[in-house]
Amino acid sequence: MTDDALRLAIIGCGAVAKRHLLALAELRDRGLGGIAVTALCDTRDAAARGLAREAEARLGARPVIYTDHRELLRRGAIDAVDICLPHGLHHGTAIAWLETGVHVLCEKPLGITIRAGRRMAEVADRTGRVLATAVPYRRLIGQRTARWILRESGLIGAPLTFFHQYTRAPRSQPAGPAVPSAPTWRRERLMSGGGPVMDSGFHYCDSIRYLLGDVEKVYAELREVGAGSPRTLAETREDTAFVTLTFKNGVVGMWSWSMAAPGAPLGNVVFYGSEGSLHDTSQPGPSIFHLFWRNPGSGLIESGEVTRRDGTTRALEDLERLYLDRLGEEERETLFPRGTMDGFAIEIWDFAEAIRGRRAKPEVDGWEGLQALAICEAAYESAYTGEAVRVDAILSGERRAYQQRIDEHWDLG
Ligand SMILES: NC(=O)c1ccc[n+]([C@@H]2O[C@H](COP(=O)([O-])OP(=O)(O)OC[C@H]3O[C@@H](n4cnc5c(N)ncnc54)[C@H](O)[C@@H]3O)[C@@H](O)[C@H]2O)c1
Structure with missing residues (x-):
């Protein structure tokens, strides 16, 4: 894949997606090119339009807007997606794109539960696509x-x-009008x-x-x-x-x-x-x-x-x-590519470089993201059950009293 061939779609155009745009502008300004935001998707048309305007102003090209990521998926012509959605939508969206051969950068936490995150990492391994967990800090x-x-x-x-x-x-709540x-x-x-x-x-x-x-x-x-x-x-x-x-x-x-x-x-x-x-x-x-x-x-x-x-x-x-x-x-x-100190820019660049085959994998891939998630889930499991919890027991699925209802809701049960 050549440097200028990476066509990126951002799915979810809320708060963090705006920060990702700034990071893409930082990369471009430092001469770290080769990533073009060609599509944006949000169920809220106004959010997608707002971000499209910002993308045009900051990156010089207006992305095509979608309100359903499945329509974007059917159209093809995307190399990578940047998932900036609420947590419960991470795994379903990521897996759908990985299965069609598209690389995925997914906002934290990797998945809504360990089962969700593990499936994402497994599908990335099976399809040979890059899956990165977005952690800038x-x-x-x-x-x-x-x-x-x-x-x-x-x-x-x-x-x-x-x-x-x-x-x-x-x-x-601030005083004044709602x-x-x-x-x-x-x-x-x-x-x-x-x-x-x-x-x-x-x-x-x-x-x-x-x-x-x-x-x-x-x-x-x-x-x-x-x-x-x-x-x-x-x-x-x-x-x-x-x-x-x-x-x-x-x-x-x-x-x-x-x-x-x-x-x-x-x-x-x-x-x-x-x-x-x-x-x-x-x-x-x-x-x-x-x-x-x-x-x-x-x-x-x-x-x-x-x-x-x-x-x-x-x-x-x-x-x-x-x-x-x-x-x-x-x-x-x-x-710190070309001296940038912006964690969001570095995480996106790391993802792009892994796709281009210039590094073996992104620093925080799916499995690495799962490790951090397991610490969060161990805290919930402990608070829920009143017991100290081993992180390995969370990773293996042995302990999941807290997560069970969430897994059932998302058909991961
Ligand atoms: N790295 C960071 O520092 C950081 C900061 C904030 C948020 N985040 C993460 O980013 C993700 C998004 O958080 P946010 O604060 O931007 O949330 P947000 O609510 O501001 O944005 C989410 C967007 O997703 C859209 N959306 C919801 N369902 C959709 C669907 N089915 N298809 C397309 N769009 C849909 C919403 O309309 C909304 O615009 C979360 O995973 C969050 O944890 C990370």
Whole structure:
């Protein structure tokens, strides 16, 4: 396949699809061409039209619009699709396209359950098509450097524990005229698969595994407290989480957060090793879901600090430079093509390069995406059953009390 032959269709033209367009423009601006958005699909015609206008403005060509992806599928002439749909629609859509020989980049979480995600990965293997899970955050310089600090540099010795905490008050509805309501699918478990642990939490689960290795077991208490009295996962969707993660290498840590904590906000993301700590000091507070991250559009870099046992400190900014200097030219070009630091652009480029056969597979393929999903599902299973849950038992399907009703709904039972 030649560089300029990749015809991409974006399916689902909501919030994240707009971000993908910006990433495609970033690639084009850096001379990383060869990806043309030739079609857009959304059941909401207005959403597709709006994105088509933006695509024309940013990329110079207006994609053809569809309101039913099956019609697009029948027409052919697409090499790859970028699935930006609600979670329950990921597996059916991805599998339909993989089966017709089209490569798939699928937004996180890979599938709505382990069965859904596993089928996607299996079909990709059988058809020989590329399946990539869209996770931009591990590709950012802050997380790449944090991994180097934790796993290779020796700066904080052997990683042992972490404390990741965040709270904020519930967001109130803005005063004034009614605003259009946010998409409701996130509140429906059969379409979302879960709340923030599954949604932005998928990023955290991918990153924490990227930073520290495979998780052995999970114990979680998930609650909704925003309504004024605690409700459990059996009744509702979490706005508050206490998740203990025990890793196969013995590291243990706590991921805890609440989006319904009136009063004093709290933000603390720190890793401890035998010789010191690595602290995310981003202001106004670290992101509990997207570690060592600041909005790439803001031009600001991540902020963090290593503190050694003897009290000496190193700024993450300096360590990022050191990390970059240590990379060979080829690796640097693979991780940050033409110097881009935009995780979304890098994930799309990685996908395109895998399709072109220039790398064996995308960094986060279906199987890798399934691993992060299994950590999310282990947290739900634990909160649902009140027991600690082994991630391997989630991956094998041995434990799926929480997922069962969702699987049945999508005919995956
Ligand atoms: N990587 C990130 O940082 C990030 C950020 C936000 C969302 N996401 C992920 O992106 C995906 C979409 O999230 P979003 O926030 O853009 O949601 P959204 O609700 O803004 O957009 C989803 C779009 O899909 C459309 N749609 C629904 N059913 C459809 C169908 N059958 N065919 C075609 N279109 C259909 C909707 O009309 C809507 O425009 C989710 O998987 C989400 O988790 C990722």
